[in-house]
Amino acid sequence: MEPAIRIQPGKERQVLVCRGTGCESQKAKVIFDNLEKELDKAGLSGSVETKYTGCHGFCQQGPTIMVMPAGTFYCNVTPDDVAEIVETDLKGGKPVERLLFLDPKTKDRVLTFRDMRYFNPQRRIVLRNCGFINPEDIDDYIAVGGYEGAKKALSMTQQQVIDNMKASGLRGRGGAGFPTGMKWEFANRSVADQKYIICNADEGDPGAFMDRAVLEGDPHSVLEGLIIGGYAIGATKSYIYVRAEYPMAYERTLIAIDQAKKKGYLGKNIFGSGHDFEIKVKLGAGAFVCGEETALIASIEGKRGMPMPRPPFPAVKGVFGKPTNINNVETLANIPVVMTKGGEWFASTGTEKSKGTKVFALAGKITYSGLVEVPMGTPLREIIEEVGGGILNKRKFKAAQTGGPSGGCIPAEHFDVPMDYENLTQLGAIMGSGGLIVTDETTCMVDMAKFFLTFTQKESCGKCVPCRLGTKKMLEILTDVTKGKATLEDLDQLVTLAEDVKNGSLCGLGQTAPNPVLSTVRYFRDEYEAHILKKECPARVCVRLIKFQVNPDKCKKCGQCASACPADAITWKKKEVAQIDSEKCIKCRSCILACRYNSID
Amino acid sequence: MDDKLTLTINGISVRGKKGQTVLEVCRENGIKVPTLCFHPKMPPYGGCRLCIVEIQNMRGLPPSCTTPATDGMNISTHTDRLFRVRRTVLELLLAYGNHNCLMCEKNGECELQNLVYEHGIDSVRFKTTFAPKPVDDSSSMIVRDPNKCVLCGRCVRGCLSVQVNGVIDIAARGSDSFITTFNGGLLNDSNCAFCGECVASCPTGALTPKQSHFKGRPWELKKVQTTCTYCGVGCQLELNVKDNEVVKVTTDPDLGGPNKGSLCVKGRFGNDFINHPDRLKVPLVKKNGSLQESTWDEALKIVADKMGSIKKKSGPDSLAFFSSARTTNEENYLVSKFARAVIGTNNVDHCARL
Amino acid sequence: MTNSIEELENSDVILLTGSNTREMHPVISSFIKRGVVSGKTKLIIADPRRIDLVDFADIWLRQKPGSDVAWLNGLMHVIIKEGLYAKKYVEERTEDFDALKKAVSTYTPERVEEISGIPAADLIAAARLYAGAPAAAIAYAMGITQHINGTDAVKSVANLSMLCGNIGIESGGVNPLRGQNNVQGACDMGALPNVLTAYQSVTVPEVREKFAKYWGVKSLPEKPGLTIVETIDAAAKGQIKSLFIVGENPMISDPDLHHVEEGLRKLDFLVVQDIFLTETAKLADVVLPAACFAEKEGTFSNTERRVQRVRKAVEPPGEAKADWEIISEIASRMGYKMKYANAEAIFDEMAKITPSYAGMSYARLENGGLQWPCPTADHAGTKYLHKEKFVRGKGKFHAIEWIPPAEPTDSKYPLVLITGRVLSQYHTGTMTRRSEGLNGLAPECFVEINPIDAQKLGVANGEFVKISSRRGSISAKAVVGETTDVGMVFIPFHYFEAAANNLTIAALDPQAKIPEYKVCAVKVEKVA
Structure with missing residues (x-):
C-alpha cells in the first residue's frame, strides 16, 4: 500500500503524529507539542512540517510517529523520546533504532511502515487517508483528491451514479452486506417531497472501531460519500448518527461539516450544481440497538430507540415517515473512490460476490491487535499469521470469532477460509462490522458465548418477548453451564430456545443474538459437555470448575506460576513441582495464564 | 384505481384492501391470528411476536400487525414453526412474571390467560429466578402490578397515542424494562389524569381498577351499555353490575358513540356515588321545621294539594319549575308539559346557562 | 355543535376559546391533541388562563377577561382588511356583510391590544392562520358565554366562522x-x-295550538316565562310562591348565593326532587x-346533537323512583291524566311533535344513536349543520360592539375573579x-393566584386566604402559579363549604x- 503523501511546498520532510483516540490517550498531544518545541530548538521548523493525523490502525504500538517521505515508523513513543527523534533522525539523519518496529518473526527492527508485515499485505481503500492527512483540515483532504468523487457524481445523472455503484458490487459494511447500489435504487424510486440519507456511525460491536477511526482520521470521506449518495437517491437532508462514546469522532465530524459548508460543498447549490444538501450530526445515547436501522430512525426522531418490524422499509417510510437510506461509515468511505476510479476498478478487488476490501478489528489472543484492511477473500490464516503476527505466546489457534455479538466462530479446521460474506455465512459466522477475535486453547468457548450473550441480553431494547426474555433465559442456562450446574437437558433447551429467539425476534439484534451460542455448540459441543458431564472447563477459564491444583505430570517445574501469583499462594523450589495453597488462593487465574504448559487443573 | 387485493391465506384465496395490514385482512376474513400487543385503536407495535406469520418469498416470521398486505401474498398463519415460537413466547412470559390466575382480578377476561389456554400450555419448560417487584397501590383508582405486566406497551400507546397525555413510558432496557411514570415515581404522584385508558388497554391483570377489586368475577357481571352522566360529550360506557350494584365501568371501541372507547376520570372511576349510603331512599316532608321521612302517598298528596291551591290563589305564573340538564329527554319533556299543560305557566327553565 | 366531535381530529385549524377542554371535556381534548400531534391541526387558543392545552397550541392569545367581542372583531378586522375572507361564500350564502365590515372597521389590532391585552402581532398572526385554513373549527365553552355580553360573543364567533366560509363544511363550524x-x-x-320542543316558540299561536291539541288542553300560556335567575329574583320579591326543582342545586350553582337563599326561603312551597339531600x-x-x-331508561342528547340511550343497570335505592x-x-x-x-x-310522544327528533325511535338509537335533525324514519341523522344552505336561508352577520364587564376592578376589589370547574369534580359536586x-x-x-400578586399579598403556596367581593366572602387555599395572569384569580365553584358563587x-x-361568572371584582387577603 502506498498512501498519497503530500508535503507542504518548501519543506523537506514531514513528521506525522497519530492523534487518534488510542494514541491521544497516551499523551499524543504532549508528543506533538514537544515535537514542535524540539524542532524549533533544533532550528528545523523551516524545513520540517509537522502534522497530526487520525488513526492508521496499529494502535497496539501507539503512540506512533512517522517521518515522511522516508516512511520511518516509530512505535510506543513517549513525550521524552521526542528530543531523541529530532536529534538523531531529523537532525542526524539516522533512525532511532530502539523505537523501530520489531518484526515478530525475524526479530529484526524494521525501518519503514512499507516494510512492516503489519501494513504490507494490507490494501487500503477505506483507510486510505487515515494516519496520513490532517482530519481537521479540508485542504489536506482536497490535496489528496478529496471531493473529486462528489464533483464527478454531480455531473452525472442519478441513474448513472447508481449504475456505477451497482457495477462496483459494494455491499453494506455495517453487517448485513446488502448491495449499496440496490439500496440506493430503492430509495431513489420512492417518491416523496423529502428524502433523507443517514450515516450510521453507531458502531457498537465490542472491539470494533473502524468507523471511529474513519471519522477521526478522514471525516471528509464520509461527508463526500453522503453527498454522492444523497444526490443519487434525491435526498437533500442528511444525518450522521454518532454514538456519544466517540467524542473525538463527533468533534472532527462537526469541524469537517463546518469546513465543507464554508467551501460550498454543503448547503444550498453545492459545487454550483443546483443541488442542495445539508448534514446534521445526531449524538446517540449509547444504546447498541440504535445501530439497527429502524431503532436509529426512532432515536433521530427523538423517540425511545426501539426497532419497528420491516416492511415498511426505511427506503419507503423512514425518518419522519419519509424515504430514508442508511449507510454505514465504512461503506460511505468507500464511495468517493468508487466514484473517482469507477465501479469496475473497485470490483476488480475481492471475490465473485464480495468486492473491494474489508477492515477488520483484530483482537484477542493475537500478537498485534488493531485495524487492518485487506481485500475481500483474504484467507483467515493470512490475516492472523501475517498481518496480526500470529497467536500470542506460541499457543495454538482455536477459533476466530467474527461479527461480534451477532456472529459466530470459525474453528481451526477452517483456518484457510477466504474471508468473504458467503463463506462466513456458510460457516455460521458472519462478516458483521468486522470484529475479529482470535482465540487459543486458553479461551473457553462457553465463556465466550456467555460474554457475548451477556452483552446482547443487556443491550436488548426489551420490545419483543423472544429477545427480552429468551436471551435472559439463555444466559441463565449458560451461567449454569459455566458453574457446572447444568444438565444435558438444559443444553438441549438452550439450543431450542436459541433457535426460537433467532426465528422469533423482531430485529437483527435478537435474530442474531443466539449466533455465538449456536456456533460454539456446533463446533465445540465437547466443551459444553465437559462442563456439564465432567464439571470441567478445558480452557480453565470458568473459575467455579477449576481445581487450582498443579498437575505434576505436566508441570515443567519452571516456577512461572509462583512468580505470577499475587497472593503468595504458590510455593515452588527449583526442580520441584509447584504447590498451590487453596486457603490462600484467590482464584485469579494468574498462574494459569503464566503457565505455558497448561499444567494447572 | 382498483384498491382490491387478492391474497392466499392458509391455501384459501381471500380479498383485502390496499392499505390494510396482513392482520386486518386475516381478521376480516375470519382467520384468527393470536395477538397480544395489538390494539385496534393504536398504532401497531410488533413486539409480542404472537401474530407472526409465514409469507412466501419473505424472510423470517414477519408480524401480521405491521406487515402491509400486498397483492398475491401467500400467507400461512398456523404452521408448526409459528406455533413453536408462539408457545415459547407465552412460556417465557409465564416464567418471568407472577401469573397466578387464582389470585388475579383479571381472571376470566385476561388475554394472556386465553392465549395460554389456546396454545395448550399446561406447564412451563423454563425454570427461572423471577424476583417480584413492588406493586404500585398509591392511587385510589388504578392498581399497577408490574409482575403481571407483559410489556406489550398498550398502556403506553393508549396514554400517548390515544389520549395524548404521555404520562407513562417504558424505562430501562432488555429484561429490566418496566413501565414507569416520569421520574419513576408512584402513579398518584405523577401528572396522570386517571382517564383509565391504560386500564382499558391492558390485556392482563397488570392494570386494574381498584374500586372493583373483589367485587365480582367477569363472568358474574352483567354489562349494561349506557351514556355517561357527566359532561356533554355523551360517552358510551358499560356499567358492570353484580347483585344490583355497579362495581365497575368498562368500555369498548365497538360501543359506538363519540368517545370510541375512551373515557375521562369521571366516567371511568366516578360512578361510586350510585351506591353511596347518602342516597335519598324515601320521600321527606318538612314537619315542625325539619325534614322527616314520609311515604310517597303523603308526599305526593302534599305536593299536588299545595301546588293546586297556590295556582288557584295566586295564578299559574306564581309557580315555577326548574328542570334539569342531568335528567333524561323524556323527563325534561314531561316537566315542560307539566308546567305548561297541567299548571299553565311558561316558568320552566334549567341550568343551561350555569 | 354545528359539527361532530370526531371531525375536530381533522380540522386544519382549531380556534379554541373559553374552554379548558382538557379538564372539562377530556375526551374531546384528545381528539384535538391527536390532530395537533399528527401535524394536521394548527391550534389557536384564546384564554386568559394558561390552560394545559396551551402546550399544544401554535398561537396562544391571552385576552383580558371580558374582552372577547373585541378580539374577535379584531380578527375579523384583519381578515377583511387583508382580503383573506371567503368572498364567494360571503356573497352567496350570507347577508349583512357590510354592517359587519363597518362594525369591525374600528377594531384595529392596536385598539384591540388596548382592550384585550393581546399583542397586535399575535392577533394578526392568528387571523392569518385561521383565515388560511381550508377547514377551521371554532370550539368554545362558558368562557365565551358567561358574560353580560355572552350572546354578543357567540354571535361574533358565528360572524368569524361565516366570514371564512367555515359553517356548513366538514371539520369546520361553530x-x-x-x-x-x-x-x-x-x-x-x-x-x-320561551320555547317548546325543538325551539318552537311559545309566542307563536299555531305552535301553542298544536301543542294544546296534542296534550289535550284548551290552551297554553303565551307569555314567555322566567329564567332561573329571574325566578330567584321574583321569589325574593314574593311574586313566585311555589318552586319545583328537579335535579338542580341553585344553592351552589347560581350567582350571589345569599340572594338565592333569600329567594328560596321566601317561597311558600319548595319541592326538590333529587338523588341526594x-x-x-x-x-x-x-x-x-x-x-x-x-x-332508569331514557335518552340523553350530547353536545354534538347525538341522541343516545340511557339504560337501566340497577334498581333505585329504597323507594326512589325515576323522575318521569x-x-x-x-x-x-292534579287531575291531568x-x-x-x-x-x-314518552319518547315516542315527544318525537311526534318535535320535528328534529321525528325520525327517531329507541330501536333506531341502538347503534351509536342519531344526530338531529333527523326528521324522518329513514333519515340517517345530521353530522354537521347548514350544509350547502343555512337553516334560516342566508347566514346573517351581526354588527356587534364590545362592552366592558359589569363590575370593573377598583382599588377596593382589585382582582378579576374567574370561576369554573376542575377535572375530577362536576358542577355542584353532588355526585363527584x-x-x-x-x-x-x-x-x-x-x-389560583399569580406569583406576582401572591408576593404582593405576602401569600405563599398552600396558605389559606380570604377572598371577598361586594356580595360575600369565602376562604380557600392559595395555589400560586402561572396559570392565572397578574390581576386575576380563579376559583372552582364545586365546593359548598367555600362556594365561589358567594362572590x-x-x-x-x-x-x-x-x-x-367569568368576571367580577374581588380582593384576596391573607388569613392571619
Whole structure:
C-alpha cells in the first residue's frame, strides 16, 4: 500500500503524529507539542512540517510517529523520546533504532511502515487517508483528491451514479452486506417531497472501531460519500448518527461539516450544481440497538430507540415517515473512490460476490491487535499469521470469532477460509462490522458465548418477548453451564430456545443474538459437555470448575506460576513441582495464564 | 384505481384492501391470528411476536400487525414453526412474571390467560429466578402490578397515542424494562389524569381498577351499555353490575358513540356515588321545621294539594319549575308539559346557562 | 355543535376559546391533541388562563377577561382588511356583510391590544392562520358565554366562522362544548321559558295550538316565562310562591348565593326532587327521592346533537323512583291524566311533535344513536349543520360592539375573579364529592393566584386566604402559579363549604339571561 503523501511546498520532510483516540490517550498531544518545541530548538521548523493525523490502525504500538517521505515508523513513543527523534533522525539523519518496529518473526527492527508485515499485505481503500492527512483540515483532504468523487457524481445523472455503484458490487459494511447500489435504487424510486440519507456511525460491536477511526482520521470521506449518495437517491437532508462514546469522532465530524459548508460543498447549490444538501450530526445515547436501522430512525426522531418490524422499509417510510437510506461509515468511505476510479476498478478487488476490501478489528489472543484492511477473500490464516503476527505466546489457534455479538466462530479446521460474506455465512459466522477475535486453547468457548450473550441480553431494547426474555433465559442456562450446574437437558433447551429467539425476534439484534451460542455448540459441543458431564472447563477459564491444583505430570517445574501469583499462594523450589495453597488462593487465574504448559487443573 | 387485493391465506384465496395490514385482512376474513400487543385503536407495535406469520418469498416470521398486505401474498398463519415460537413466547412470559390466575382480578377476561389456554400450555419448560417487584397501590383508582405486566406497551400507546397525555413510558432496557411514570415515581404522584385508558388497554391483570377489586368475577357481571352522566360529550360506557350494584365501568371501541372507547376520570372511576349510603331512599316532608321521612302517598298528596291551591290563589305564573340538564329527554319533556299543560305557566327553565 | 366531535381530529385549524377542554371535556381534548400531534391541526387558543392545552397550541392569545367581542372583531378586522375572507361564500350564502365590515372597521389590532391585552402581532398572526385554513373549527365553552355580553360573543364567533366560509363544511363550524350530559336535550325538549320542543316558540299561536291539541288542553300560556335567575329574583320579591326543582342545586350553582337563599326561603312551597339531600333540598318543604341515570331508561342528547340511550343497570335505592314516574303521578293527582308504560312511550310522544327528533325511535338509537335533525324514519341523522344552505336561508352577520364587564376592578376589589370547574369534580359536586376517587383528586376549594400578586399579598403556596367581593366572602387555599395572569384569580365553584358563587355577581346578559361568572371584582387577603 502506498498512501498519497503530500508535503507542504518548501519543506523537506514531514513528521506525522497519530492523534487518534488510542494514541491521544497516551499523551499524543504532549508528543506533538514537544515535537514542535524540539524542532524549533533544533532550528528545523523551516524545513520540517509537522502534522497530526487520525488513526492508521496499529494502535497496539501507539503512540506512533512517522517521518515522511522516508516512511520511518516509530512505535510506543513517549513525550521524552521526542528530543531523541529530532536529534538523531531529523537532525542526524539516522533512525532511532530502539523505537523501530520489531518484526515478530525475524526479530529484526524494521525501518519503514512499507516494510512492516503489519501494513504490507494490507490494501487500503477505506483507510486510505487515515494516519496520513490532517482530519481537521479540508485542504489536506482536497490535496489528496478529496471531493473529486462528489464533483464527478454531480455531473452525472442519478441513474448513472447508481449504475456505477451497482457495477462496483459494494455491499453494506455495517453487517448485513446488502448491495449499496440496490439500496440506493430503492430509495431513489420512492417518491416523496423529502428524502433523507443517514450515516450510521453507531458502531457498537465490542472491539470494533473502524468507523471511529474513519471519522477521526478522514471525516471528509464520509461527508463526500453522503453527498454522492444523497444526490443519487434525491435526498437533500442528511444525518450522521454518532454514538456519544466517540467524542473525538463527533468533534472532527462537526469541524469537517463546518469546513465543507464554508467551501460550498454543503448547503444550498453545492459545487454550483443546483443541488442542495445539508448534514446534521445526531449524538446517540449509547444504546447498541440504535445501530439497527429502524431503532436509529426512532432515536433521530427523538423517540425511545426501539426497532419497528420491516416492511415498511426505511427506503419507503423512514425518518419522519419519509424515504430514508442508511449507510454505514465504512461503506460511505468507500464511495468517493468508487466514484473517482469507477465501479469496475473497485470490483476488480475481492471475490465473485464480495468486492473491494474489508477492515477488520483484530483482537484477542493475537500478537498485534488493531485495524487492518485487506481485500475481500483474504484467507483467515493470512490475516492472523501475517498481518496480526500470529497467536500470542506460541499457543495454538482455536477459533476466530467474527461479527461480534451477532456472529459466530470459525474453528481451526477452517483456518484457510477466504474471508468473504458467503463463506462466513456458510460457516455460521458472519462478516458483521468486522470484529475479529482470535482465540487459543486458553479461551473457553462457553465463556465466550456467555460474554457475548451477556452483552446482547443487556443491550436488548426489551420490545419483543423472544429477545427480552429468551436471551435472559439463555444466559441463565449458560451461567449454569459455566458453574457446572447444568444438565444435558438444559443444553438441549438452550439450543431450542436459541433457535426460537433467532426465528422469533423482531430485529437483527435478537435474530442474531443466539449466533455465538449456536456456533460454539456446533463446533465445540465437547466443551459444553465437559462442563456439564465432567464439571470441567478445558480452557480453565470458568473459575467455579477449576481445581487450582498443579498437575505434576505436566508441570515443567519452571516456577512461572509462583512468580505470577499475587497472593503468595504458590510455593515452588527449583526442580520441584509447584504447590498451590487453596486457603490462600484467590482464584485469579494468574498462574494459569503464566503457565505455558497448561499444567494447572 | 382498483384498491382490491387478492391474497392466499392458509391455501384459501381471500380479498383485502390496499392499505390494510396482513392482520386486518386475516381478521376480516375470519382467520384468527393470536395477538397480544395489538390494539385496534393504536398504532401497531410488533413486539409480542404472537401474530407472526409465514409469507412466501419473505424472510423470517414477519408480524401480521405491521406487515402491509400486498397483492398475491401467500400467507400461512398456523404452521408448526409459528406455533413453536408462539408457545415459547407465552412460556417465557409465564416464567418471568407472577401469573397466578387464582389470585388475579383479571381472571376470566385476561388475554394472556386465553392465549395460554389456546396454545395448550399446561406447564412451563423454563425454570427461572423471577424476583417480584413492588406493586404500585398509591392511587385510589388504578392498581399497577408490574409482575403481571407483559410489556406489550398498550398502556403506553393508549396514554400517548390515544389520549395524548404521555404520562407513562417504558424505562430501562432488555429484561429490566418496566413501565414507569416520569421520574419513576408512584402513579398518584405523577401528572396522570386517571382517564383509565391504560386500564382499558391492558390485556392482563397488570392494570386494574381498584374500586372493583373483589367485587365480582367477569363472568358474574352483567354489562349494561349506557351514556355517561357527566359532561356533554355523551360517552358510551358499560356499567358492570353484580347483585344490583355497579362495581365497575368498562368500555369498548365497538360501543359506538363519540368517545370510541375512551373515557375521562369521571366516567371511568366516578360512578361510586350510585351506591353511596347518602342516597335519598324515601320521600321527606318538612314537619315542625325539619325534614322527616314520609311515604310517597303523603308526599305526593302534599305536593299536588299545595301546588293546586297556590295556582288557584295566586295564578299559574306564581309557580315555577326548574328542570334539569342531568335528567333524561323524556323527563325534561314531561316537566315542560307539566308546567305548561297541567299548571299553565311558561316558568320552566334549567341550568343551561350555569 | 354545528359539527361532530370526531371531525375536530381533522380540522386544519382549531380556534379554541373559553374552554379548558382538557379538564372539562377530556375526551374531546384528545381528539384535538391527536390532530395537533399528527401535524394536521394548527391550534389557536384564546384564554386568559394558561390552560394545559396551551402546550399544544401554535398561537396562544391571552385576552383580558371580558374582552372577547373585541378580539374577535379584531380578527375579523384583519381578515377583511387583508382580503383573506371567503368572498364567494360571503356573497352567496350570507347577508349583512357590510354592517359587519363597518362594525369591525374600528377594531384595529392596536385598539384591540388596548382592550384585550393581546399583542397586535399575535392577533394578526392568528387571523392569518385561521383565515388560511381550508377547514377551521371554532370550539368554545362558558368562557365565551358567561358574560353580560355572552350572546354578543357567540354571535361574533358565528360572524368569524361565516366570514371564512367555515359553517356548513366538514371539520369546520361553530362548536359550543356543552358542560352537562343532557343540557342539549333539556333545551331541545323545551325546558326553557320561551320555547317548546325543538325551539318552537311559545309566542307563536299555531305552535301553542298544536301543542294544546296534542296534550289535550284548551290552551297554553303565551307569555314567555322566567329564567332561573329571574325566578330567584321574583321569589325574593314574593311574586313566585311555589318552586319545583328537579335535579338542580341553585344553592351552589347560581350567582350571589345569599340572594338565592333569600329567594328560596321566601317561597311558600319548595319541592326538590333529587338523588341526594343537596344544599337546596335541605331548604325544601318536600323532598322526593329520584333514581339516578343508572337506574332508569331514557335518552340523553350530547353536545354534538347525538341522541343516545340511557339504560337501566340497577334498581333505585329504597323507594326512589325515576323522575318521569314522579312527575306523571303528580300530574295525575292534579287531575291531568299522565300515564306512560315506560320512558319509550314518552319518547315516542315527544318525537311526534318535535320535528328534529321525528325520525327517531329507541330501536333506531341502538347503534351509536342519531344526530338531529333527523326528521324522518329513514333519515340517517345530521353530522354537521347548514350544509350547502343555512337553516334560516342566508347566514346573517351581526354588527356587534364590545362592552366592558359589569363590575370593573377598583382599588377596593382589585382582582378579576374567574370561576369554573376542575377535572375530577362536576358542577355542584353532588355526585363527584361522593365519589372516593374523584373527590380524592381535588378534595378542597382553592384559589389560583399569580406569583406576582401572591408576593404582593405576602401569600405563599398552600396558605389559606380570604377572598371577598361586594356580595360575600369565602376562604380557600392559595395555589400560586402561572396559570392565572397578574390581576386575576380563579376559583372552582364545586365546593359548598367555600362556594365561589358567594362572590359572583348576578349581572345577566340581557338576551340569554346568563350570569357573568367569568368576571367580577374581588380582593384576596391573607388569613392571619
